[in-house]
Amino acid sequence: MIPFVSVAGIIITALFFIWMLVASTYETPIIASISFIVYLALVQFFFSVPIFQITMKHPETILCSFAIYLFVGIVWSFLKWWLYIRRKVENSKILYEDYKKIQTGINDRAQQAKDKQIAYAHINIESFQQYAKRDLPEAKRSVSIISVWILYWPFSMIVSLFEDLLKKLVKEIVIAIRKVYDAITNKVLKSAG
Numbered sequence: 001m002i003p004f005v006s007v008a009g010i011i012i013t014a015l016f017f018i019w020m021l022v023a024s025t026y027e028t029p030i031i032a033s034i035s036f037i038v039y040l041a042l043v044q045f046f047f048s049v050p051i052f053q054i055t056m057k058h059p060e061t062i063l064c065s066f067a068i069y070l071f072v073g074i075v076w077s078f079l080k081w082w083l084y085i086r087r088k089v090e091n092s093k094i095l096y097e098d099y100k101k102i103q104t105g106i107n108d109r110a111q112q113a114k115d116k117q118i119a120y121a122h123i124n125i126e127s128f129q130q131y132a133k134r135d136l137p138e139a140k141r142s143v144s145i146i147s148v149w150i151l152y153w154p155f156s157m158i159v160s161l162f163e164d165l166l167k168k169l170v171k172e173i174v175i176a177i178r179k180v181y182d183a184i185t186n187k188v189l190k191s192a193g
Helices: 004-025 029-047 051-057 059-115 128-135 143-151 153-192
Strands: none
Touching: 004 029, 004 153, 029 051, 029 143, 051 059, 059 143, 059 153, 143 153
């Protein structure tokens, strides 16, 4: 039989893990930090694991481990920033193409309106770089999310890996369902013709 303390420890750790995944998803460093401190205090209080005493007895080991942990987090944050900016640029490309289509329509209507002496005011952005740069975040204004990526990189990494995997899985399911609908449509068309 498993002692109650072990079951409670597993439950508390699982809840902490899930909570940290949520906190890193929403990229809230203050909530994540407070949660981590509360978790350590719970472990020390309920399970008599002398976490703070161990930290005081072995500061070199703790500092060295923390430095390595931060190094990995910084490397992860560079990769995560690159993925983040890349996603923003891809979204901007879609919006820019829509903008150019609308702009072309406005220009055509503006020319027609000029003939009728009606004035149209519109913004003219020449290049995609000008358009995308308006919406791209700057590192100095993104300290909060970058700090979550660095300090809680294991959770951020798990969320990033499964988020993309989940999106791909959902996309494949949607494509498979569409194929079934298309097959039904084709079958009905063949039987009618």
